[in-house]
Amino acid sequence: MHASAGRQSFQQGIQALLPLAPGVLPFGLVTGVTAANQGYSFFEILGMTLLFYAGSAQMAALQLLNEQALPLVILITVVVINLRFLMYSAALAPHMHRLPAKARWPLGYMISDQSFALSMVRNQQQPHAPMDLWFFAGSSFSMWLVWQVSVILGVMVGSGIPASWSLDFAIPLSFLAILVPAIRNSASLSAALTGGLVAVLAHGLPYNLGLIVASVSGIAAGLLVETRKKPAASHQQGAKA
Structure with missing residues (x-):
């Protein structure tokens, strides 16, 4: 470049x-x-x-x-x-x-x-x-x-910032x-929704483990949706052929 x-x-x-x-x-x-x-x-x-x-x-x-x-x-x-x-x-x-x-x-x-x-x-x-x-x-x-x-x-x-500002x-x-x-497709949407939901549910886990659990859950959900889409797409292409 x-x-x-x-x-x-x-x-x-x-x-x-x-x-x-x-x-x-x-x-x-x-x-x-x-x-x-x-x-x-x-x-x-x-x-x-x-x-x-x-x-x-x-x-x-x-x-x-x-x-x-x-x-x-x-x-x-x-x-x-x-x-x-x-x-x-x-x-x-x-x-x-x-x-x-x-x-x-x-x-x-x-x-x-x-x-x-x-x-x-x-x-x-x-x-x-x-x-x-x-x-x-x-x-x-x-x-x-x-x-x-x-x-x-x-x-x-x-301490000059008042707590009422809720920064x-x-x-x-x-x-x-x-x-x-x-969020551009069903896989990214599934990852976002799953990760957000798990983050809320796992908020109370010790050592801030909720963040890691939510990240892994979101990635897994996105991968699951993506892997299920590929066979469906291949089947549709085969039917058209």
Whole structure:
């Protein structure tokens, strides 16, 4: 890809992520406020945010630290919450293997739910073209920057944000904005509905296992519908022949 085309794709990735920023900003603010109220210094919070770069895991770790949980429990919780990134990495690996290590490592670090979903949707819209990694880089970088800035703002504001604002409500809305365009057939619809239902039913599982159970259930439902569609399609083609 020429430099000008890569620059354009990078900018398109940024533009695709920007509408989701209002849903991410409250999450970062809440994370920064929570950490500041627990007595952590600015540089401790900044270091944790840069090291983790996983909002849900960071919030869970902060809550467990506040409850003086055992370090092993905190570690297991964080690992379980972040297991979804193994699925993301497996999906991206075939597209990123051609990149040099100096490009793969930063992109791997900046993978997020939003950038992964946006790139997958874009790739589905262009099924015969290789994945646009410049687009992925643009959305990933902008998401990383929005998260860092929002957490820092939360630290600076501290407890000045009233609870009546209910900032947490904006978090699921940002994921819905990604999910709806990705539902393009019966398989993806089945995966979304199953995953959402299981996530609600399994919400009370310890160590945030409900997220993993919901993910696996959604994937299984989507695969089941997809595998059942293939024999039906083959039978219809045979009948026409």
